[in-house]
Amino acid sequence: QVQLVESGGGLVQTGGSLRLSCVASGRTFSSLTMTWFRQAPGKEREFVAAIWFRDMTYYADSVKGRFTISRDNAKNTVYLQMNSLKPEDTAVYLCAARASTIARPTVRTGDYNFWGQGTQVTVSS
Numbered sequence: 001q002v003q004l005v006e007s008g009g010g011l012v013q014t015g016g017s018l019r020l021s022c023v024a025s026g027r028t029f030s031s032l033t034m035t036w037f038r039q040a041p042g043k044e045r046e047f048v049a050a051i052w053f054r055d056m057t058y059y060a061d062s063v064k065g066r067f068t069i070s071r072d073n074a075k076n077t078v079y080l081q082m083n084s085l086k087p088e089d090t091a092v093y094l095c096a097a098r099a100s101t102i103a104r105p106t107v108r109t110g111d112y113n114f115w116g117q118g119t120q121v122t123v124s125s
Helices: none
Strands: 003-008 010-013 018-025 032-039 046-052 057-058 065-072 077-081 091-099 119-125
Touching: 003 091, 018 032, 018 091, 018 119, 032 065, 032 077, 046 065, 046 077, 057 065
Parallel strands: 010 119
Antiparallel strands: 003 018, 018 077, 032 046, 032 091, 046 057, 065 077, 091 119
16 A cells, blocks of 8 residues: 655746645555646546656646656655646646556556545636
């Protein structure tokens, strides 16, 4: 089992920045693919960013160039630095984990075994 706890959400104006954190426990952190998803009201949960084998990263087109995912294995933590935020980034942001593979991680929610509770990000216009 893996437990995930997110933090760092809040209210920010358009163009502002936030850094989300997700602390994992219960399994060797370095062996996990760590991914951020988000879900806006009335919409499907969508992939945002992932970090996996040898710290390779992958982003949704909608956040590429604005968001950066990183990890600190010593702290069992994955981060999502979000810059140039837009109102359409408003959502609950959820951290997810699965066993790491060499291949680029899936963006399908059903392929992730472990989920956090989420942290709310609201971007005002």
